[in-house]
Amino acid sequence: MKTNTQSFTLVNLQTVTMQIFAALVLLGTALHGAAPMTHSMMNFITASSQVPNFPEFVFVGLVNEIEVVHYDSNSRKYEPKQEWMIRVTGDDPQYWQRETEILFGDQQLFKNNIEVLKQRFNQTGGVHILQRMIGCEWDDETDEVKGYEQYAYDGEDLSLDLETETWVAPKQQAVITKHKLDNNKAWMDRYKHYHTVYCPEELKKLVNLGRSSLLRKDLPSVSLLQKTPSSPVSCHATGFYPDGAMMFWRKDGEELHEDVDLGEILPNHDGSFQMSVDLDLSSVKPEDWTRYDCVFQLVGVKEHIFTRLEEEKIRTNREKPTDKNGINIPAVVLPLVVLLLLLALIGFLVYRRRITGRWC
Known part of the structure; x- marks a missing residue:
């Protein structure tokens, strides 16, 4: 050595x-x-x-x-x-x-x-x-x-x-x-x-x-990430090994070079690697999103990983929908549903008490 x-x-x-x-x-x-x-x-x-x-x-x-x-x-x-x-x-x-x-x-x-x-x-x-x-x-x-x-x-x-x-x-x-x-x-x-x-x-x-x-080949998991609706969509790959990898966005099958920001390959704590490539969609109509996809390739591996840009696949930090008064809808609906179920249960027990004279 x-x-x-x-x-x-x-x-x-x-x-x-x-x-x-x-x-x-x-x-x-x-x-x-x-x-x-x-x-x-x-x-x-x-x-x-x-x-x-x-x-x-x-x-x-x-x-x-x-x-x-x-x-x-x-x-x-x-x-x-x-x-x-x-x-x-x-x-x-x-x-x-x-x-x-x-x-x-x-x-x-x-x-x-x-x-x-x-x-x-x-x-x-x-x-x-x-x-x-x-x-x-x-x-x-x-x-x-x-x-x-x-x-x-x-x-x-x-x-x-x-x-x-x-x-x-x-x-x-x-x-x-x-x-x-x-x-x-x-x-x-x-x-x-x-x-x-x-x-x-x-x-x-x-x-x-x-x-x-030393010579193993590990493919990554790939996710689409977006901080806010106006932020670029990031195609993020993590868990690949070794660090010889390529990642890019395509439109209609053609590699994009504009409105694309390729990040560095970074190490993970477990010895694998991660990388991301961002796509600016500010000038792209929502109906055209599916024309885009992200491609990951690990050097020495024939298989490519393709991830189509679809809104339902995007993981985001944005807040959940609210009503016009700014109230978080799920935060209101869930307790209401629980309350209705509780009232229904109490009503059933009262009805049973009247019929049988017993609570159980």
């Missing part, structure tokens, strides 16, 4: 909070016997100084953007986050213990690096974040691979350009480390081997190991 972090005296990257890790949510797709796609393996290391209620060191490993392993300085354990990851020890019983020891060493290294960086930037205290992102992508159709390596300190990046075999440093304080890394041929060869050989091989192994989870 990873290699030991090296002892760099500088490194930079973007500011990180707990929400970043919550956002590192599940994604996945097909491999053999399905649509071609790009798979990814990314490892994120975040070291922090004086951040309240946040571990000083966190490691998160993702495959296809699904968190599969986790380590932090509070637990000091390298642990699987997916059931299928437990099987990684099939031919390596010491895997979890060995990786725990490596990450504990990285934890001390990153803590020291923050202190070096604080001196370089003339900082004496306060909140500081140091992060490393390392990983690769693999196209299962072309077999093309790409590697990524990036550091950041308090929002400023230092990234590796594998094509030119140089580091890119936007900040003057990072130039010292850039030159040191650029001139270290042995380290550059090691980086290239990780990104072009080790990482892709590990990624292919993990994708195959977790195929039942």
Whole structure:
């Protein structure tokens, strides 16, 4: 899954909070016997100084953007986050213990690096974040691979350009480390081997190991939503997996591009995804609504989900009908019906009492 972090005296990257890790949510797709796609393996290391209620060191490993392993300085354990990851020890019983020891060493290294960086930037205290992102992508159709390596300190990046075999440093304080890394041929060869050989091989192994989870296809439930009669109608799909999906409105079978607002694909708490596309009906006559439909397509799945625009299908927040005096009609009718039924029951009991002289 990873290699030991090296002892760099500088490194930079973007500011990180707990929400970043919550956002590192599940994604996945097909491999053999399905649509071609790009798979990814990314490892994120975040070291922090004086951040309240946040571990000083966190490691998160993702495959296809699904968190599969986790380590932090509070637990000091390298642990699987997916059931299928437990099987990684099939031919390596010491895997979890060995990786725990490596990450504990990285934890001390990153803590020291923050202190070096604080001196370089003339900082004496306060909140500081140091992060490393390392990983690769693999196209299962072309077999093309790409590697990524990036550091950041308090929002400023230092990234590796594998094509030119140089580091890119936007900040003057990072130039010292850039030159040191650029001139270290042995380290550059090691980086290239990780990104072009080790990482892709590990990624292919993990994708195959977790195929039942990573490569599944879940279709969503689709609903039509509208806040008020004058609001756009939103076609909302939720519960689909993975996040490779398309959604659009059609009129008479032709895709619409005007009066349409496509929303972002967002994660659900259970690892599935949701998205919506709005249609402005302000210039459309009610009798023409049925000429419109919403189409959802999950990449790699032949079936499409079609939802025709019909008023009775729309779920809305609008208030229930009221009479001319502004009284909610159901609120009045329901108690009246209950009262009439009660009076009828009392009348029956009185009648029975007169006939039989008994209440029961």
